[in-house]
Amino acid sequence: MSIKEKIMSDLKDAMKAKKTDELRVLRSLKAKILEKEISERKGGEASISDEQVIEVLMKAAKQRKESIDQFEQGGRDDLVDNEKQELAIIESYLPEMMDDDEIRSEVQKQIEQMGASSMADMGKVMGVMMSKLKGKAEGGDVSRIVKEELSK
Structure with a gap:
């Protein structure tokens, strides 16, 4: 199963289980993946590889990390916790990172x-x-x- 298929499957499961936080993140990822697919189209159908999906996920994770830093500097612990939860969900789809x-x-x-x-x-x-x-x-x-x- 590709990473994209896993995200779509988990999206359906989150809908059924009414997991609103997870659902919000997965919908956002789905939208970013679809954007990437559309940008890769050259007139016809296009599907993106797992490598391209990983690029999208890494970009989303980087955005969350930057937001966490900014919210910590601003003293917004409520938003920091939210971003950390979203980051954990995104990272669960990424391959193990090198130390x-x-x-x-x-x-x-x-x-x-x-x-x-x-x-x-x-x-x-x-x-x-x-x-x-x-x-x-x-x-x-x-x-x-x-x-x-x-x-x-």
Whole structure:
């Protein structure tokens, strides 16, 4: 079952069980996935791959994390809790994310393979790493670790 199919199935289940919070998040995800499908259409029918669905989910998760930071700074704990619940639902559909040590290991291998030695090589390393770790790690984490490794 694809991620999109799982979301649609869980949406139906949430409707039947009258889980309003989960239902709101799943409807939002469904809308974002449909938007992506429409943007991918080139005159005919188009369906999107799991990778593209993961991109949509990662973007939604990133938006929730940014909202959590802003609400915490504003002292809006009620909204922070709501965003954290939504983030947990979204993350349940994402594949397991790599931790910093795993990312660092991959970055070190890539730097060694490319012979990168300074911050001037960061763009080259980042280009390869982002395509390699797409859907497995957040860009901000990869960028931070690449900077750390090239600054040594």
